[in-house]
Amino acid sequence: MRVTHLLPALLAAIPAVSASRGNLGLALGNKNADQSCKATSDYEADFDALKGVTTLVRTYSASDCNTAQNIVPAAKAKGFKVVLGVWPDYDQSFDQDFNALKQYVPGNEDVVTAITVGSEVLYRKGLTAQKLLSRIQQVQQQFPTVTVGTVDSWNKFADGTADPIIQGGVTYFLANGFAYWQDQEIGNASATYFADMSQAKRHIEQIAGANANKIRFGNGETGWPTDGGSDYGAAKAGTKNAEKFYQSGVCGMLAWGIDVFYFEAFDESWKPDSTGDNGQAMDEKHWGLFTADRQPKFNMTCPN
Template sequence: MRVSTSLLPALLAAIPAVSASGTLGLAIGNKNTDSSCKSTSDYEADFDALKSVTTIVRTYSASDCNLAQNIVPAAKAKGFKVVLGVWADYDQSFDQDFNALKQVVPGNEDVVSAITVGSEVLYRGTLTAQALLSKIQQVQNQFPSVTVGTVDSWNKFADGTADPIIQGGVTYLLANGFAYWQDVDINSAPSTYSYDMTQAENHIKQVAGANAGNIRFANGETGWPTDGGTDYGAAKASTQNAAQYYKSAVCPMLQKGTDVFYFEAFDEVWKPDSTGDNGQSMDEKHWGLFDADRKLKFDVTC
């Protein structure tokens, strides 16, 4: 998620590596380093590496690479929880993911911590909030015993774009926030991140009104690229900066009591370069807390 600085006015299971009130989770991809789809055994190997840090991961599409079918048995075998994702931007992707969930979720509610419908849909503008709410409600009605919510950029919660979703009774709301994508240097990044999350959470609870006590607010994604990544203006990619961001931004958010899903679990070296908002080629292969060989890059105790 990339947000220009012009937009700024100025869970669950306990984890062994973080002593904090909030829960640390990790966003996890569905492909191996050679771009092949992960199997159940691949996810089991992932979880063996991740278990020193967390026991919960979130995903993006239930059907792509048969993710739900493959990850749920691995999670069950390794004692993990999974937040399954529905890619809601298009009817075809929504239907495929919804059908995949129908095949996997029943009987596995102990492993499926939640379902998120949409990932930055409002930020990209591919659906209106009302259209997204309709899709969320479809999934809620299908799985009444599972928490169902959505994930979007912090500013779409803060500026009122997501208000129909909040007013529609959705209570699991994850806001993504990346100080890196706001062209912020590493020393200013913690205050930017904290500001973004606070603005999103405060607006959500204000709109929720009497229902504010039922809101489960979390940070759906945050992170910083490590060595090999691409700089974005004043935001410089390095493992040292990523470690500093973790300690100075992520740890305080956890200690505040907010659940955080760090982006991401492992480097995804198969990803092609993308074009950033600045028009430059951007390497997005080196955002992992772990490298592609499943080695932890830096200390994650808080």
């Protein structure tokens, strides 16, 4: 979706700098480069590499690869916070993740900063908003002292698809936004990214009404493929472009006061090629801020 014509009105409402800077987090996979599941020691090595950039990560499933079991003690040992994920699309995956949370969250609330139920499930049409709300509420009831919310594509928050969840009292929303997947050249990428987040945030707050002051809104995923990745139309992969998007888009979003989870921490070299919406083969192995062997790719320091 090209949104350039919306930018002047949207960006005019965005303060240049917020009184409270947003927090940077990273999406973290649960597999090593050889596709083996990460053990606690692997997460500890991840955290040692990441600690100069952030101490906050988010995951996608609590049970797959025993993620909660292995990442929580590593986070405790290394001073990290973790957003644990629940895959609610199927009864089996929801039950397995929910059971893992019941086992590993109690007593570790100092490490588990939030739980997200669903990752673009509305975008994929895997569940209705009402069904997703029911599963979010089930997790909320089990963990009343932990922040529980959901993650979806920005447009599902902006177009009303997620309204039943907002009206159901959920207050934690992470909106994913990729200017790259919107076929945007790097010169327009940050403006598109801000427009996406602005539309999602504004609609959520409008629907929340009197509860708008309780909304905790953030960016669940954004990023840009580096050298070795695939182009997507006008969006050209490359480390220099990824750094440019990070410095202008991500750093700008943080300055606005919005939490950002960058996708992703490390390259996932085990991933098979996929097919994009344009029908072309896509290499998704090179989205990390760090290489698979935990080496930084570019300067991740935001200007003051």
